Amino acid sequence: xxxxxxxxxxxxxxxxxxxxxxxxxxxxxxxxxxxxxxxxxxxxxxxxxxxxxxxxxxxxxxxxxxxxxxxxxxxxxxxxxxxxxxxxxxxxxxxxxxxxxxxxxxxxxxxxxxxxxxxxxxxxxxxxxxxxxxxxxxxxxxxxxxxxxxxxxxxxxxxxxxxxxxxxxxxxxxxxxxxxxxxxxxxxxxxxxxxxxxxxxxxxxxxxxxxxxxxxxxxxxxxxxxxxxxxxxxxxxxxxxxxxxxxxxxxxxxxxxxxxxxxxxxxxxxxxxxxxxxxxxxxxxxxxxxxxxxxxx
Numbered sequence: 001x002x003x004x005x006x007x008x009x010x011x012x013x014x015x016x017x018x019x020x021x022x023x024x025x026x027x028x029x030x031x032x033x034x035x036x037x038x039x040x041x042x043x044x045x046x047x048x049x050x051x052x053x054x055x056x057x058x059x060x061x062x063x064x065x066x067x068x069x070x071x072x073x074x075x076x077x078x079x080x081x082x083x084x085x086x087x088x089x090x091x092x093x094x095x096x097x098x099x100x101x102x103x104x105x106x107x108x109x110x111x112x113x114x115x116x117x118x119x120x121x122x123x124x125x126x127x128x129x130x131x132x133x134x135x136x137x138x139x140x141x142x143x144x145x146x147x148x149x150x151x152x153x154x155x156x157x158x159x160x161x162x163x164x165x166x167x168x169x170x171x172x173x174x175x176x177x178x179x180x181x182x183x184x185x186x187x188x189x190x191x192x193x194x195x196x197x198x199x200x201x202x203x204x205x206x207x208x209x210x211x212x213x214x215x216x217x218x219x220x221x222x223x224x225x226x227x228x229x230x231x232x233x234x235x236x237x238x239x240x241x242x243x244x245x246x247x248x249x250x251x252x253x254x255x256x257x258x259x260x261x262x263x264x265x266x267x268x269x270x271x272x273x274x275x276x277x278x279x280x281x282x283x284x285x286x287x288x289x290x291x292x293x294x295x296x297x
Contacts, residue, residue, distance in 0.1 A: 001092035001257045002088075002089070002093040002094075004083070005083045005087040005093070005094065006057075006085070006090065006093055006094055008081045008082075008083035009056065009057045009060040009061070009083050009084065009094050009097070010053055010057060010097075011056040011058055011060075011081060011083055013043040014052075014056060015049065015052055015053065015056075016283055017052070017153060017184070017187075017273040017283060018048045018049050018051075018052040018157065020086050020152075020283055020286045020287045020290065021048070021153050021154070021157040021158050021161075021180055021241055021286055022044065022045050022048050022157065022158075022161055023148040023286070023287065023290045024095075024158050024160045024176070024180070024286045024289060024290040025044070025157070025159075025161035026161075026165075026290070026291075027042065027158075027289075027290040027291075027294045028158075028173050028176060028293065029162060029163050029165050029166055030172065030293065030294060030297035031069070031172075031240075031293050032166070032172075032173075033164075033170075033182045034166040035151065036165040036166055037099055040112070040115060040116075041165065043108050043111055043112055043164075044052075044112065044161045044164050044287040046104070046105075046106050046108055047108035047109050048157050048161065050101045050102070050104040050105035050108065051101075051102070051127060051128075051131055051152075051223075053097075054102035054105055054131050055096075055130070055131045055134060055152075056099055056229055057094055057097050057098040057101060058095075058098040058102070058131065058135065058227075059092045059130070059135045059273065060080055060081060060083065060084060060094060061084070061091060061098055061135065062094045062119065062136060063080050063135065064080075064084035064085065064088070064091060064094075065091070065122065067202065068080075068198060068199070068201075071193050071197075071198040071201060071202075071220070072114060072164070072194075072198045073194050073195065073198070073269050075194060075269045075272050075275060076272060076275075076276070077191055077272065077275040077276065077278075077279055077297050078191040078192070078193075078194050078195055078269060078275065082251065089256065094266070098168050100130070100208075102131055102132070105128075105131075106128060107143045109124045109127075109128070109234030112124075112164045115164075116163065116164055116167045117167065119163065120163060121165060122158065123155070123159070123160040123163075124157045124160070126151070126156060127152055127157075127160070129158045130148050130151065130152045131152075134148060136137065139199070139205070139257035140204060140205045141205070141207060142206055142209070142210040143206045143207070145206040145207060146173050146185060146189065146207045146219070147181075147185055147204070149184045149185055149187065150180065150181035150182060150183070150184040150185035152184075153180055153181075153184040154177045154178060154179070154180035154181030154182075154183075154184055155174075155178075155181055157180075158173075158176065158177040158190055158286075159173055159174055159177035159181055162177075165257055167182065170237055172234070172239045172240075175230055175233075175234055176230075176234065176239075176240070176241070178226070178227075178286065179227045179230050179231060179286070179289065180282075180285070182223040182224070182226045182227040182287050183223070183224075183227050183229075183254070183282045183286075184283070185223055185225050185259050185284060186220050186224060186254065186278065187270065187278060187279065187282045189207060189208070189216060189219065189220055190220060190257060190261060190268070190274075190275065190278050191278075192206055192208050192209075192214060193216070193261065193265065193266045193268050193269065194207050194266065194267075194268060194269025194270075194295065195269075196209055196213075196266050197266075200243060202232040207219070208266070212254070213265040213266055214265075217258065217259075217261050220258055220261060221258055224251065224254050224255070224258065225232045227285070227286065228248065228251055228253065231244065231247055231248060231251075232248070239288075239295035240292070241292055241293060243295065244288075244289055244292040244293065244296065245293035246288050247285055247288040247289040247292060248285075248291055249288070250280075250281055250284035251283040251285060252281070253277035253278065253280045253281040253284075254277070254278055254281035254282075256274065257274045257275070257277045257278035257281065259274075260273070260274025260277075261274065262276070
C-alpha cells in the first residue's frame with residue numbers, strides 16, 4: 001500500500017498556509033461589506049487547497065525522479081518529505097495524485113471563471129503555470145523563482161479568491177495581498193539555504209544559488225520590512241482596523257529567523273529553530289490579520 005507515502009507527499013503541515021490565506025480573503029470580503037454565496041466560498045477553498053496539494057506532490061515526485069532527494073539535507077521545513085526514497089514503488093501513485101489534484105483545482109477554477117467572469121482567467125492560468133513549471137523551470141530563473149511563491153499565495157490566493165467571491169477587487173485588497181506575497185517569498189527563500197549545493201547539482205539556479213546567501217539575506221530583510229510597512233500604512237490609513245496592530249507581533253519571529261540566516265547562512269538547516277520561526281511568522285501574520293479584520297472591522 002502506498003497510502004502513507006502519498007499522505008506524506010502532501011506535506012500536510014504546509015497546507016495550513018492555504019487555510020490562513022483563504023481565511024484572509026474571506027475576512028476582506030466581510031470588511032468590504034460584500035456578500036457571497038457559500039457554494040462559491042467552498043469552491044474557492046477547495047481550488048486553493050487542491051492547487052497547494054498539487055504543487056507539493058508534483059514537487060515531491062520531480063525531486064525524487066531527478067535524484068535530488070538523495071542529496072538534500074532533510075529538515076522539517078526543507079529537503080522534501082523523504083517519503084519516495086523510502087518507498088520508490090509509490091512514485092507512479094504519487095504522480096497520479098499530483099495530476100488529479102491539479103485537475104480538480106483547474107475544474108474548480110473553471111467553475112469560478114464561469115460564475116465571475118473572464119477577469120479570473122489571467123490569475124487562474126498564472127497559478128496553474130506556477131504549479132506545473134515551478135520545480136522543472138522556474139527554479140532555474142532566480143528572480144522569477146524568488147517571487148513565484150508569494151505570487152501564488154498572496155496575489156492569487158488572497159487577491160484572486162476575493163475577486164472570485166465578489167466579482168471585483170480594490171486597492172485595499174491588493175495592498176493586503178502584498179503582505180503574504182512578501183512573507184511567503186521569504187518562506188521559500190530561507191528554506192532554499194540548506195539545499196544550495198544539492199539544488200545546484202541538478203541544474204537549479206534559484207536566488208541563493210545565483211546571488212549568494214549575503215544578498216539573499218538583504219532581500220529577506222527587505223521583504224520583511226515591506227510587509228511591516230504595508231501593515232502599518234494600511235492601519236494608519238484606516239483601511240484596516242486598529243486591532244490589526246496585533247499582527248505586527250507575528251513579524252517578530254521572522255526577525256529572529258533573519259538573525260539566524262545572518263549567523264549561519266547555508267548551514268541554517270542545522271539550526272531548525274530559525275526555520276521554524278520563519279514558518280510561524282508566515283502563518284501567524286495572515287491569521288492574526290484575518291482575525292483582527294473579522295473581530296475589529
